[in-house]
Amino acid sequence: MVWHRSGLVMLVAWMVLDAGGVAAQTNGAQGPVPAPVVAPRFFQSAVDRGWRTNDGHPGASYWTNWAHYDLTGRLDPATARLEGTARIQYYNRSPVPLRVISLHLYQNLHKEGVERNSAEEITGGVELRRVAADSLDLEEGSLRAGPGYQVNGTVMTLRPAEPVAPGDTLTLEFEWASTLPQNGSGRMGYSKKEVYLVGYWFPKVAVFDDLRGWDAPPYLSNAEFYEDFGDYDVSLSVPTGWTVMATGTLENGEDVYTPQTLERMAQAATSDERVEVATAADLRAGRVTTSGSDGWLTYRFQADSVRDFTWTTSNVQRWDATSALVPDRDGDGAEDRVVINSFWREDRAPLWEDQWKYGKEAIEYHSRYTGLVYPWPHMTSVEGEDIIGGGMEFPMLTLIGGYEGAEPQALFNVTAHELAHMWIPMIVGSNENRHAWMDEGSTTFLEDMSRMEYWPGVDHHRLEAQDYLQVAAAGAEQSMMRAGDWYEPGPGYGTASYSKPATLMVALRDILGKDTWEQAYRAFISEWAYKHPTPWDFFNTFERFAGRDLDWFWTSFYFETWAVDFDAAGVTATTGGPTVVRVQNRGLAPFPLTVRITTANGTAQDRTVPVEYWLDGHREMLFEVPAASGPVTRVEVDPAGIVPDIDRSNNFWPRG
Secondary structure, eight states: OOOOOOTHHHHHHTOOOOTTSOEEEEOSOBOOOOOOOOOOHHHHHHHHTTSBOTTSSBOTTOOOOEEEEEEEEEEETTTTEEEEEEEEEEEOOSSSOBSSEEEEOGGGGGSTTOOOSSOOOOOOOOEEEEEEETTEEOOBSOSTTSSEEEEETTEEEEEOSSOBOTTOEEEEEEEEEEEOOSBSTTSSEEETTTEEEEOSOSOEEOEEETTTEEEOOOOOSSSOOOOOOEEEEEEEEEETTOEEEESSEESOHHHHBOHHHHHHHHHHTTOSSOEEEEOHHHHHHTOSBOOOBTTEEEEEEEEEEESOOOEEEESSOEEEEEEEEEOOOSSSSSOEEEEEEEEEOTTTOGGGGGHHHHHHHHHHHHHHHHSSOOOSSEEEEEEOTTTOSSEEEETTEEEEOOOTTSOHHHHHHHHHHHHHTTTTTTTSOOOTTTOHHHHHHHHHHHHHHHHHHHSTTSOHHHHHHHHHHHHHHTTOOOOTTSOGGGOOSSSHHHIIIIIHHHHHHHHHHHHHOHHHHHHHHHHHHHHTTTSOOOHHHHHHHHHHHHTSOOHHHIIIIIISOOOBOEEEEEEEOOTTSOEEEEEEEOSSOOOOEEEEEEETTSOEEEEEEOHHHHHTTBOEEEEEEOGGGOOEEEEEESTTOOSOBSOGGGSEESOO
């Protein structure tokens, strides 16, 4: 992108008196001018090859690789011991041969001696019992000697006997075991060995994309994930009496659930009210699951076009369900239903009595607002007191704390946030590890939108902005473009990933206008569904709909930590002449501005300062008010409150 200065700058610099009687002048003070956004070489290379475009669309030749996973897992809840197998068919849809394959072994975060950014429980990590590629068993060792594999922390590098040619498929096979941590970096684990949320549990092929090739950073506990899409067939074995819900559709309900449970599940699938699928009394009396075989049940799930597979199991959590009514997604002209499940314990999470309702509201609202209807058969919330304090997202599943003693709105807020993640990054597959703001910021924005729908009367965007503005005013923020594992201790990561990008989405909406902004927002989600967008795709999409260069905005706020601080700096009256109103930008960032000047005759005049004026390096604007208008009694900078200004106390004259 190239930054273009508008000729409007010169017009503003010497505007004459208009019908409102206010003129503007400039002084010679110079401020910083944002540099143009220059896309990195790897992005431009993808554009040149037709994989991406400079207007935000995926390119005509865009590609992603794909995988089909056949997984089994057997969990002993008494010991937290998990044994599993995987058969992965990996499809190379890229234009280059793959001589090595990178995979994630996320549970190695809990292996002795592995690099990590925080203290973690040591459980031994992943115990590999068999690794094979195209039926050839591989040994751990040097990859220079031929086929084999190496494990470095949470990343495995595997070399098959032959490179995987474009269009070919590689079949990988694994057998492994691991002991699950009680708390897996606040994202998965178990509570009292009666509730398990099993995530990041199997060998997962890393992303090979059109930008960097293999993008497989180690999992260090803070930054989250970048994952490809695929299909899953999964069999999960647990003791009799333990319910299981997972990413995907349950394929063998008759084998694992009693007729009573199946009837209630069917009732919930068409209901707008709560259906108690399994009560605590049902669980104690053994009325929920079948007897299974030899004391074990095997649940079979199938999932299409998801980026991960996660599951939950418990023998004590009650199970509430209902359904969300979403816009037509199968083309028959009628609204469709999404099952909403809630698994929780009454003694640990009394607020969860209404969780089914919160999940229903969030899925319905997000489906309408994003323009992309929730595509999967269910959305399930799991109470994970002792595992997590806030919430964590997975395809079709979220783990959320108990929120005992909190206000009901607190549980709704985190539910709306985690379910918003079903759109980004679960459908729009952004790189959370490198650019957390792309999913967390948009999700925080959508959370705030749904909060105002469900709990009206408060502008939650303004409340959200305070978190960012306070950190910015303290000079403690760090660039949004920094990778998630490289933030310094303090508020940097949270501000750059959550409150600041959400605030910027609102600010950009105010600049572009609601209709234009929403068109760009929905186009970005639609066009990049089941693909991997970058920040530059995001920037280019909004510029396409805006019809103008927005580099000043991206540079000032996304790459830099510049802030806005407009100041109604003073009013100077002259004898018999005009009154001069002085407005300054004490911050580094430019921003379009409205100034409201009120005179003694009661007239309030709004004057705008386009962003191009500040882009010319000006730090101050002088407005002249003719003597005939009377004395100036009040000046208000940004009367609508749309500017992300770090100090609003100086937006008024006189002060106070």
